Amino acid sequence: MKPKSILVIEDDYLDIVSIKRALNKFEKKFELNIAHNGVEALEMLNGNIPDQKKVHPDIILLDINMPKMNGIEFLRIIKNYLSLNNIKIFITTTSAEEYDKLAAEQLGITGYILKPLELDIGNNVKSDDNKKLIKELVS
Amino acid sequence: MTIKRTLFLGFFILIVIFIINFLIDYRLSSEVVTNSKYLSHSEDVIRNSNMLHKNMIAMQNSFRGYLLTGQESFLIPYNEGIISVPSLLKEQKKLLVAPIQMSRLDSIKLLHGHWIVYANGLINAKRDTVPEASKKYEELFEKKLRMEAGKKINDSIRNIFIDFDTYEYGIRQERRQRLRESIIRTRNISAGLTIFSITMAIALSIYVVNTIVQRIRKMTAFSEDISRGKFLQINDGKNDEFNILSISLNIMSSTLDANFKELTAKNKELDQFAYVVSHDLKAPLRGIDHIIRWIEEDHKSELSLEMQKKVELINGRVKRLEGMINGLLDYARIGRTKKSKTEISIDSLISGLIDLLVPENFAVIIASPLPNIIAERVLIEQVFANLISNAVKYNDKADGTIWISYNDLGHYYEFNIADNGPGILSEYYDKIFIMFQTLKERDAFESTGMGLAIVRKILDEMKTSIKVAPRNGGGTIFSFTWPKEQIN
Numbered sequence: 001m002k003p004k005s006i007l008v009i010e011d012d013y014l015d016i017v018s019i020k021r022a023l024n025k026f027e028k029k030f031e032l033n034i035a036h037n038g039v040e041a042l043e044m045l046n047g048n049i050p051d052q053k054k055v056h057p058d059i060i061l062l063d064i065n066m067p068k069m070n071g072i073e074f075l076r077i078i079k080n081y082l083s084l085n086n087i088k089i090f091i092t093t094t095s096a097e098e099y100d101k102l103a104a105e106q107l108g109i110t111g112y113i114l115k116p117l118e119l120d121i122g123n124n125v126k127s128d129d130n131k132k133l134i135k136e137l138v139s
Numbered sequence: 140m141t142i143k144r145t146l147f148l149g150f151f152i153l154i155v156i157f158i159i160n161f162l163i164d165y166r167l168s169s170e171v172v173t174n175s176k177y178l179s180h181s182e183d184v185i186r187n188s189n190m191l192h193k194n195m196i197a198m199q200n201s202f203r204g205y206l207l208t209g210q211e212s213f214l215i216p217y218n219e220g221i222i223s224v225p226s227l228l229k230e231q232k233k234l235l236v237a238p239i240q241m242s243r244l245d246s247i248k249l250l251h252g253h254w255i256v257y258a259n260g261l262i263n264a265k266r267d268t269v270p271e272a273s274k275k276y277e278e279l280f281e282k283k284l285r286m287e288a289g290k291k292i293n294d295s296i297r298n299i300f301i302d303f304d305t306y307e308y309g310i311r312q313e314r315r316q317r318l319r320e321s322i323i324r325t326r327n328i329s330a331g332l333t334i335f336s337i338t339m340a341i342a343l344s345i346y347v348v349n350t351i352v353q354r355i356r357k358m359t360a361f362s363e364d365i366s367r368g369k370f371l372q373i374n375d376g377k378n379d380e381f382n383i384l385s386i387s388l389n390i391m392s393s394t395l396d397a398n399f400k401e402l403t404a405k406n407k408e409l410d411q412f413a414y415v416v417s418h419d420l421k422a423p424l425r426g427i428d429h430i431i432r433w434i435e436e437d438h439k440s441e442l443s444l445e446m447q448k449k450v451e452l453i454n455g456r457v458k459r460l461e462g463m464i465n466g467l468l469d470y471a472r473i474g475r476t477k478k479s480k481t482e483i484s485i486d487s488l489i490s491g492l493i494d495l496l497v498p499e500n501f502a503v504i505i506a507s508p509l510p511n512i513i514a515e516r517v518l519i520e521q522v523f524a525n526l527i528s529n530a531v532k533y534n535d536k537a538d539g540t541i542w543i544s545y546n547d548l549g550h551y552y553e554f555n556i557a558d559n560g561p562g563i564l565s566e567y568y569d570k571i572f573i574m575f576q577t578l579k580e581r582d583a584f585e586s587t588g589m590g591l592a593i594v595r596k597i598l599d600e601m602k603t604s605i606k607v608a609p610r611n612g613g614g615t616i617f618s619f620t621w622p623k624e625q626i627n
Contacts, residue, residue: 014426021433065419115425 004137005031007057009041009074010092011066015115019061019092022117026137033057038069042077059136060089061113075107088136090129092117110136141379142351149343156339160332167325174318180234181311187231188307192300194220194227195251199293202258206265206284214262224251237310243303247296254292257283354381361388370396413471421464428457459587463575466589469521470574473593474600478515485509485554488520489527489543496528497541506544510552513624518597523556525590526617530558532586533579550623551603557616568607594619 006023010016016034023030033055035041040049047054064071071091088110105112111129140148198220204213228248235241261284264276283289358381361373370392373385431454434442442450486509493503512519530541542557563571563578570576574592598605598619605619 012422012426014429015422017433018429 003029003031004059005033005055005057006137007033007035007041007044007055007060009035009038009060009066009071010063011036012063015063015092018115019117023137028138030137037066038071038074038077040068041074042069045078045081057087059133060087061092062089062109064091064093072107075109079107090133142354143380145347145350145379149347153336153340153343156336160336163332164325164329167321167328170321171318171325174314174321177314178311178318181307181314184231184234184240185304185307185311187227187234188300188304191224191227191231191247192297194224195254195293195296198224198258199254199289202262202289205262209265217258217262221255237306240303240306243299243306247299247303250292250296250299254289254296257289257292354379357381358384358388361385365392365395368399370399409471413468416464416468416471421461424457424461424464427453428461431457462587463589466587466593467574470589470593470596473518473596478517480513480515482511482513483516483519484511485519485523485545488516489523492520492524492527496524497531500537501531501534501539501541503541503543506542509543509545509554510547510623512552512621514621518601519621522594522597522619522621523554525594526556526619529590530556530560534558534560536560548620551620552623553618553620555616555618557610557614559610559612559614562609562613563607563615565609571607572605 008016008019010019020032023032033044035044041060043049044052044055045057062071062074069077071093075089089108090111090113091109092113092115111132113129113133117130197216201213201215201217201220205211205217228244228251231244232241235244261276261279264273264279267273267276354377357373357375361371364371365388372389372392375382375385431450434450439447486505489505489509497503527541531539536559538559540559542555544555544557546553546555567578571578572591572595575588576592577586577588579586595605601622603620603622605617608616608618610616
């Protein structure tokens with residue numbers, strides 16, 4: 001079976017490593033693409049990056065606070081891409097600020113996950129959104 | 140027009156109406172007085188005329204009596220009449236105005252004079268005892284008396300008196316009628332004017348009071364709007380004393396509006412600050428945390444014991460800083476977002492917190508069933524949570540105990556959380572509520588020092604208070620008040 005494709009949009013090196021480490025704990029392998037901001041992510045989704053295949057992610061892990069184009073702006077743009085409708089998008093952020101949550105929910109995301117990611121299946125994961133992400137990853 | 144001017148004008152109109160009323164009344168009453176004077180004058184003339192005629196008749200009777208009897212005593216009224224009649228005539232003449240009556244009086248006077256000459260002649264002739272005199276008397280008696288000379292004069296006098304009196308009665312009747320009419324007119328006009336004045340006074344009072352009340356109502360409604368947070372501008376277009384108030388209210392409204400806008404902007408800034416603190420400040424901290432964890436996970440076997448200890452120290456400091464940042468964020472968030480108010484059972488809230496915060500070896504004694512309140516759950520929960528966790532955290536006894544009770548203070552409840560911990564010296568009662576202040580060395584006791592600062596800030600937002608007191612038998616009692624129903 002083709003491995004699940006995950007697009008991580010994240011500007012912080014440590015967070016990227018953190019996500020990679022969390023994903024490595026799963027038994028199955030994933031196809032992982034990293035974009036460091038919204039603009040780069042759009043280029044990847046459009047296949048505009050030289051020597052790189054067009055990315056077709058199953059899951060997007062999206063940071064909110066990023067340079068060039070932040071997560072909310074990114075969401076607003078890709079909302080119009082009909083072909084991206086079945087992609088599960090999870091916001092990853094450190095803050096539980098209400099307005100971010102609201103704005104993201106209005107833009108139709110699947111879940112909202114607080115960093116650092118706690119994705120171990122064996123762990124006692126409390127957040128429903130975290131459970132949703134784990135379910136998506138293992139399915 | 141200003142209220143002052145309206146009031147003055149109102150009073151001025153009333154005073155003018157009352158003056159006109161008074162003048163008309165005065166005029167009418169003078170008319171009544173004049174008419175009654177005329178009437179009494181007429182009555183005086185009639186009375187005088189009667190007296191005059193009566194005196195003349197008395198003289199005639201007296202004259203006849205003397206002629207019949209020759210007794211001097213009969214002449215007393217006659218002699219009195221000689222004196223009284225001229226003075227009565229004089230008096231009557233003074234009273235008369237109408238020329239016709241004057242000429243009648245003159246005629247009476249003249250005829251009476253003739254009669255006196257005639258009577259005197261007969262009386263003197265009768266009185267003289269000499270024979271010539273007796274003869275003269277006989278002659279006068281035959282020529283004058285028998286020929287009814289005296290009677291004719293008296294008849295003429297009586298007829299003139301009848302004319303005189305008839306005329307005077309007519310005048311009296313007319314004056315009496317005029318007096319009656321003037322009294323009725325005075326009464327009617329007076330009553331009419333009084334009713335008119337009272338009506339005008341009432342109408343003016345209502346108008347003035349209404350004007351003032353309407354203005355006050357308008358200003359009150361406007362200030363109520365302001366108090367409800369509607370910072371509008373009033374434009375009433377009137378130029379009175381209330382206009383100054385409306386200008387002040389407009390200034391107040393725009394100042395408040397500007398201040399509130401500034402406050403909202405400041406709150407937004409604070410939001411932004413909280414966000415920056417939470418995201419940007421916590422991000423590198425989280426990074427350090429990750430790196431330490433990864434070192435521990437990936438390189439534990441390569442680390443000396445000494446290095447492991449130092450890594451542990453870094454870890455502790457990172458956790459402390461994270462706790463402090465989180466505490467600061469919690470502190471900054473208080474009052475910034477309003478949550479909906481619900482009815483909360485303090486009993487179930489406390490039992491939830493006990494499950495979460497109080498270890499098994501602690502005893503919690505709740506004095507009586509705790510009440511229900513209407514509040515934002517997150518706020519009251521935070522206060523109880525911080526106080527209970529402090530009571531647990533700082534307790535140094537093997538049999539740690541927490542007592543929770545409440546008092547009903549009318550609109551408020553006072554909740555008491557007591558412990559049998561080490562107690563707090565009274566000089567630190569203020570210090571413990573300041574942020575980042577702890578009474579124990581941080582290295583010995585991990586604390587952010589934000590718990591009570593957050594409690595104080597929540598209670599300040601609620602405009603209620605908290606006090607600290609030593610507990611009998613050791614420990615501390617924290618007592619805070621909370622409204623039964625939270626109103627924003």
